[in-house]
Amino acid sequence: MxxxxxxxxxxxxxxxxxxxxxxxYTMVYGILELINFAHGxxxxxxxxVALTVIQGLTGWGWPAPLAVLVAVLAAMVxxxxxxxxxxxxxxxxxxxxxxxxxxxxAIGLSIVLQQVAALxxxxxxxxxxxxxxxxxxxxxxxxxTAIQGAIIVLAALIxxxxxxxxxxxxxxxxxxxxxxxxxxxxxxxxxxxxxxxxTFVIGSGLAAVAGVMVAAYYGVGNxxxxxxxxxKAFTAAVLxxxxxxxGAMLGGLLLGVVEALGAGYIGDLTGDFFxxxxxxxxxxxxxxxxxxxxxxxxxxxxxREKV
Amino acid sequence: MVRGQASFLLEAAGIGKxxxxxxxxxxxxxxxQPDTIxxxxxxNGAGKTTFFNVxxxxxxxxxxxxxxxxxxxxMGQPHEVAARGIARTFQNIRLFANMSVLENVMVGRHVxxxxxxxxxxxxxxxxxxxxxxxLTRARELLDYVGIGTQGERIANTLSYGDxxxxxxxxxxxxxxxxxxxxxxxxxxxxxxxxRLGDLIRRIRTxxxxxxxxxxxxxxxxxxxxxxxxxxxxxxxAEGTPQAVQNDPKVIEAYLGVGAT
Numbered sequence: 001m002x003x004x005x006x007x008x009x010x011x012x013x014x015x016x017x018x019x020x021x022x023x024x025y026t027m028v029y030g031i032l033e034l035i036n037f038a039h040g041x042x043x044x045x046x047x048x049v050a051l052t053v054i055q056g057l058t059g060w061g062w063p064a065p066l067a068v069l070v071a072v073l074a075a076m077v078x079x080x081x082x083x084x085x086x087x088x089x090x091x092x093x094x095x096x097x098x099x100x101x102x103x104x105x106a107i108g109l110s111i112v113l114q115q116v117a118a119l120x121x122x123x124x125x126x127x128x129x130x131x132x133x134x135x136x137x138x139x140x141x142x143x144x145t146a147i148q149g150a151i152i153v154l155a156a157l158i159x160x161x162x163x164x165x166x167x168x169x170x171x172x173x174x175x176x177x178x179x180x181x182x183x184x185x186x187x188x189x190x191x192x193x194x195x196x197x198x199t200f201v202i203g204s205g206l207a208a209v210a211g212v213m214v215a216a217y218y219g220v221g222n223x224x225x226x227x228x229x230x231x232k233a234f235t236a237a238v239l240x241x242x243x244x245x246x247g248a249m250l251g252g253l254l255l256g257v258v259e260a261l262g263a264g265y266i267g268d269l270t271g272d273f274f275x276x277x278x279x280x281x282x283x284x285x286x287x288x289x290x291x292x293x294x295x296x297x298x299x300x301x302x303x304r305e306k307v
Numbered sequence: 308m309v310r311g312q313a314s315f316l317l318e319a320a321g322i323g324k325x326x327x328x329x330x331x332x333x334x335x336x337x338x339x340q341p342d343t344i345x346x347x348x349x350x351n352g353a354g355k356t357t358f359f360n361v362x363x364x365x366x367x368x369x370x371x372x373x374x375x376x377x378x379x380x381x382m383g384q385p386h387e388v389a390a391r392g393i394a395r396t397f398q399n400i401r402l403f404a405n406m407s408v409l410e411n412v413m414v415g416r417h418v419x420x421x422x423x424x425x426x427x428x429x430x431x432x433x434x435x436x437x438x439x440x441x442l443t444r445a446r447e448l449l450d451y452v453g454i455g456t457q458g459e460r461i462a463n464t465l466s467y468g469d470x471x472x473x474x475x476x477x478x479x480x481x482x483x484x485x486x487x488x489x490x491x492x493x494x495x496x497x498x499x500x501x502r503l504g505d506l507i508r509r510i511r512t513x514x515x516x517x518x519x520x521x522x523x524x525x526x527x528x529x530x531x532x533x534x535x536x537x538x539x540x541x542x543x544a545e546g547t548p549q550a551v552q553n554d555p556k557v558i559e560a561y562l563g564v565g566a567t
Contacts, residue, residue, distance in 0.1 A: 189418020
């Protein structure tokens with residue numbers, strides 16, 4: 001039982017991060033029906049920018065909490081600008097091209113971003129400074145570290161904020177209108193190009209925060225870190241029903257929990273034949289399972305009617 | 308007909324639009340007067356909906372000019388056309404189907420909204436005040452078209468006739484000077500048509516000109532102040548319902564077939 005609860009906490013932590021990244025995929029897909037495969041790389045850039053900023057500032061003697069705050073803000077600004085540039089340079093010119101073209105661009109862009117990051121930060125694993133003291137709460141045999149608590153609480157706040165933004169504000173209304181029918185939204189005076197740009201900016205901001213979280217959680221950053229994480233977050237988005245915000249959140253949490261429980265129990269289940277490093281297998285098995293039995297994802301509706 | 312330069316709300320001159328080898332619009336010229344209901348009629352494939360799409364910026368015409376309130380209309384820029392004061396509905400209803408009735412109308416206010424994205428992110432006082440104004444105006448418009456009690460429902464759960472009314476309310480939310488209705492009475496029974504006619508007359512009385520496409524000639528003739536007839540992508544007649552009904556060209560092209 002202790003193992004179960006412990007893995008549940010670990011899973012929720014990981015799942016919160018997946019959910020933040022999955023939101024970026026699902027928002028862009030909801031509006032453009034485009035899978036932005038460069039999204040994981042935006043996350044990686046965010047993590048590495050934060051890493052550099054923290055190292056620099058603490059090197060100058062800044063107190064750690066202040067350095068972390070500045071680093072997160074810097075990562076968000078860089079990633080939001082990057083997201084805006086990606087949309088403008090790589091996707092907008094292909095808005096009317098066949099669907100496959102922007103998909104290829106996305107993959108190409110992802111490789112370019114990785115290689116540029118490798119030039120800037122090198123190919124090694126960079127250690128991410130401990131941003132929170134290694135304290136933890138022990139609660140009924142379950143250990144919750146400070147960083148886990150911070151990730152879960154911060155992610156929950158950000159997601160609640162995003163839901164309010166999308167459901168209750170004029171910008172959110174324009175985003176939903178653009179997602180449902182861009183041509184009609186334009187006739188209502190919605191500048192859809194601007195809404196699409198903001199979607200990329202917001203998604204990239206979420207990715208920046210998620211990047212800092214994951215690097216701080218594992219204590220390491222690397223130019224390839226966005227690849228697998230991006231793939232899993234994409235899996236989470238599909239799992240929840242791509243294009244659906246609540247689905248991305250649910251899918252992210254579920255995937256994190258399944259993965260953690262899988263890692264916790266796989267040894268027992270297979271008589272130690274498979275170890276916990278097979279945990280990724282669970283993530284993708286879940287994806288295949290959901291796609292076979294519920295192709296639109298857990299909260300996805302049937303395919304929208306398009307103009 | 309006397310043409311005074313500034314007295315027209317909309318002047319289309321020589322509008323042409325081709326799709327491959329098909330000439331959908333072949334030099335359409337027509338003029339709309341302010342404060343009138345104008346019917347745009349013509350056989351199937353005459354180019355009526357294509358003209359609407361050019362007018363509202365969905366299509367960029369290959370040739371011709373559009374003057375709205377004496378100024379050239381931006382071509383192929385739907386959100387700028389909306390800002391200039393032209394709104395429309397669709398032949399096949401195109402609501403934001405998964406949004407509430409009220410939200411559909413609120414999206415229509417977007418074009419008259421100032422508060423930017425940063426205001427939305429940080430919920431400034433100005434943004435909240437504007438949001439309240441939008442909500443109030445949206446409720447008024449739902450009452451105006453007669454579906455005031457349906458605001459919280461999801462748009463695609465409304466009855467067919469109410470969905471058409473909602474499209475009109477959403478279009479009116481943009482504060483148009485010209486409201487373009489593409490077959491607003493399609494699929495309605497006689498009683499519903501009569502009520503819709505009353506609503507359209509009220510919209511005109513309240514200062515918005517109406518241009519409508521309709522196939523029910525009888526209904527159009529008694530509703531409209533002016534009629535323009537399209538055939539094979541050209542405007543072949545323009546005038547009062549009586550004049551148009553008696554125009555030999557129109558009778559030949561259109562009314563001659565079973566519409567007496």
